[in-house]
Amino acid sequence: MYSNVRIVMMNTSHPGNIGAVARAMKNMGLAELCLVAPKSFPDIVAERRAAGAKDILANTKVVETFDEAIEGCVSVIGTSARGRKIPWPVMNPRDCAAKVREYALMAQKSGEFGRNGEEHGNKVAIVLGREDRGLSNDELQRCNYHVHIPTNPHYSSLNVAMALQVVAYELRMDFLLHSGLGDAKQASCTLSPENEGWDEPLATTEEVEGLIGHLEDVMIKTEFFDPDNPRQLIPRLRRLFQRSRMDKIEVNIVRGFLNTVLKAIGDKR
Amino acid sequence: MYSNVRIVMMNTSHPGNIGAVARAMKNMGLAELCLVAPKSFPDIVAERRAAGAKDILANTKVVETFDEAIEGCVSVIGTSARGRKIPWPVMNPRDCAAKVREYALMAQKSGEFGRNGEEHGNKVAIVLGREDRGLSNDELQRCNYHVHIPTNPHYSSLNVAMALQVVAYELRMDFLLHSGLGDAKQASCTLSPENEGWDEPLATTEEVEGLIGHLEDVMIKTEFFDPDNPRQLIPRLRRLFQRSRMDKIEVNIVRGFLNTVLKAIGDKR
Numbered sequence: 120m121y122s123n124v125r126i127v128m129m130n131t132s133h134p135g136n137i138g139a140v141a142r143a144m145k146n147m148g149l150a151e152l153c154l155v156a157p158k159s160f161p162d163i164v165a166e167r168r169a170a171g172a173k174d175i176l177a178n179t180k181v182v183e184t185f186d187e188a189i190e191g192c193v194s195v196i197g198t199s200a201r202g203r204k205i206p207w208p209v210m211n212p213r214d215c216a217a218k219v220r221e222y223a224l225m226a227q228k229s230g231e232f233g234r235n236g237e238e239h240g241n242k243v244a245i246v247l248g249r250e251d252r253g254l255s256n257d258e259l260q261r262c263n264y265h266v267h268i269p270t271n272p273h274y275s276s277l278n279v280a281m282a283l284q285v286v287a288y289e290l291r292m293d294f295l296l297h298s299g300l301g302d303a304k305q306a307s308c309t310l311s312p313e314n315e316g317w318d319e320p321l322a323t324t325e326e327v328e329g330l331i332g333h334l335e336d337v338m339i340k341t342e343f344f345d346p347d348n349p350r351q352l353i354p355r356l357r358r359l360f361q362r363s364r365m366d367k368i369e370v371n372i373v374r375g376f377l378n379t380v381l382k383a384i385g386d387k388r
Numbered sequence: 389m390y391s392n393v394r395i396v397m398m399n400t401s402h403p404g405n406i407g408a409v410a411r412a413m414k415n416m417g418l419a420e421l422c423l424v425a426p427k428s429f430p431d432i433v434a435e436r437r438a439a440g441a442k443d444i445l446a447n448t449k450v451v452e453t454f455d456e457a458i459e460g461c462v463s464v465i466g467t468s469a470r471g472r473k474i475p476w477p478v479m480n481p482r483d484c485a486a487k488v489r490e491y492a493l494m495a496q497k498s499g500e501f502g503r504n505g506e507e508h509g510n511k512v513a514i515v516l517g518r519e520d521r522g523l524s525n526d527e528l529q530r531c532n533y534h535v536h537i538p539t540n541p542h543y544s545s546l547n548v549a550m551a552l553q554v555v556a557y558e559l560r561m562d563f564l565l566h567s568g569l570g571d572a573k574q575a576s577c578t579l580s581p582e583n584e585g586w587d588e589p590l591a592t593t594e595e596v597e598g599l600i601g602h603l604e605d606v607m608i609k610t611e612f613f614d615p616d617n618p619r620q621l622i623p624r625l626r627r628l629f630q631r632s633r634m635d636k637i638e639v640n641i642v643r644g645f646l647n648t649v650l651k652a653i654g655d656k657r
Contacts, residue, residue: 120540143550148540171543206587213561268557269564271389271417274440281412284550285557288537292482295538311477318475 120148120294121223126283127188127246129254131157136250138168138176139280145172147287148294152179153188153244185246185258192244194222197254197262198282200275207265212286215266216293219243245286247279312364319366326370331357337377341384389417389563390492395552396457396515398523400426405519407437407445408549414441416556417563421448422457422513454515454527461513463491466523466531467551469544477533481555484535485562488512514555516548581633588635595639599646600626606646610653 126144131137152175154160160181169176182188189195196215222241248254268285270277312321335353338344344352400406421444423429429450438445451457458464465484491510517523537554539546581590604622607613613621
């Protein structure tokens with residue numbers, strides 16, 4: 120994941136939210152957390168909510184001011200509900216992720232260190248507001264961008280850890296899909312029998328045709344299907360089996376069953 | 389939002405997670421929640437975590453079995469970590485949202501009711517697993533699709549409400565961007581001075597040129613800038629002001645300042 124992201128939490132009241140943010144960060148591959156004057160930290164409630172992400176809490180920096188928290192950052196992105204008096208450049212979480220990627224790739228190109236010699240160059244701070252009041256106007260105006268999650272306008276009060284989860288998820292999706300550093304397959308994990316990763320090879324069209332012919336034969340022999348009054352039976356079956364993109368084993372299983380049926384009725388006659 | 393989505397929670401142990409899911413649902417515009425044999429519901433802890441989403445909890449249906457929970461659904465999508473024995477069709481949350489949209493649009497086209505006459509036709513169930521063990525293999529095999537959130541492979545244990553937040557966020561983004569029913573502007577809320585929604589009209593190129601000429605004039609008169617030794621000063625300023633896409637008021641403010649400076653040095657001489 121991008122190593123140039125620092126998550127900043129302003130004056131967090133509930134230690135549980137700090138733990139939930141740490142867990143969400145680790146889930147999505149982020150590592151650097153900075154707390155500005157939290158009400159209580161370290162705190163057992165935070166540790167419990169962090170579950171397996173206690174390492175993030177152990178490395179969390181606690182500072183007193185917004186300025187200390189964003190020190191060394193080339194860009195500051197504040198989370199914001201909409202409707203500020205002076206409109207600021209606003210992005211949705213997807214565009215925010217693309218912006219972070221731009222900075223990360225810039226830093227990568229210029230070596231491991233940024234222009235100012237800081238480790239993990241082009242550090243971007245993503246700042247989460249207070250549980251009850253978000254970020255102040257002063258703080259928002261210190262940001263280069265605002266990120267806004269498009270919530271239901273009638274109920275937009277998003278929990279701070281939930282907001283971070285969404286932003287961090289978009290960072291990870293973007294990283295996997297676009298950065299050239301991640302494994303794009305992991306993000307676009309859509310899997311169907313047509314993809315690599317399915318456990319059995321796809322049946323060929325001949326194999327599926329063989330199955331349909333076999334089925335038709337058995338249906339005639341069982342007198343389920345009357346070729347003199349075909350209606351739409353066969354086309355409907357054909358459509359079903361073609362649509363489901365069968366793999367070889369599935370074809371073999373159905374044909375095995377059909378053979379069993381054939382034998383059974385042959386035995387009867 | 390799509391009205392054809394039912395969120396199903398299996399055997400939830402912690403009522404707080406039910407409340408957090410309700411809140412996340414309402415944030416993203418979802419309404420229908422069904423609980424399968426929860427440990428405790430209703431529960432004051434769930435109500436507290438639901439914050440303003442108590443209406444969702446009030447309308448939550450409690451049932452005893454997976455079958456009852458998915459009754460009337462045309463498609464069932466189970467949340468899943470990776471690595472099941474038999475690969476199943478897997479989608480990431482973005483593709484999952486597109487799939488839900490397909491069903492919603494199909495239902496819309498055929499009137500408000502589905503083929504089987506159910507309200508809000510083409511209902512899709514999204515099923516969340518237990519906090520500790522997720523969904524069972526049996527349950528996963530009852531699903532048409534699995535949705536997998538591409539977490540950090542070294543720490544993939546996502547809280548159940550966080551997982552729902554991500555899935556619901558993608559549903560909302562997809563709805564706003566693609567459905568033709570939502571307000572695409574809300575999702576692609578990227579805002580810069582070039583967009584509708586900025587509070588002041590963009591300055592024209594002439595106005596910006598006027599500013600740059602004005603600035604150059606003042607810089608010469610203040611002897612900050614020597615036209616006989618121009619170096620890259622003016623191109624650099626030009627690049628700065630052009631890049632920032634100034635609005636009319638910003639141009640006026642800077643030019644007002646420049647006039648003040650001109651007057652001040654005129655007074656001095």
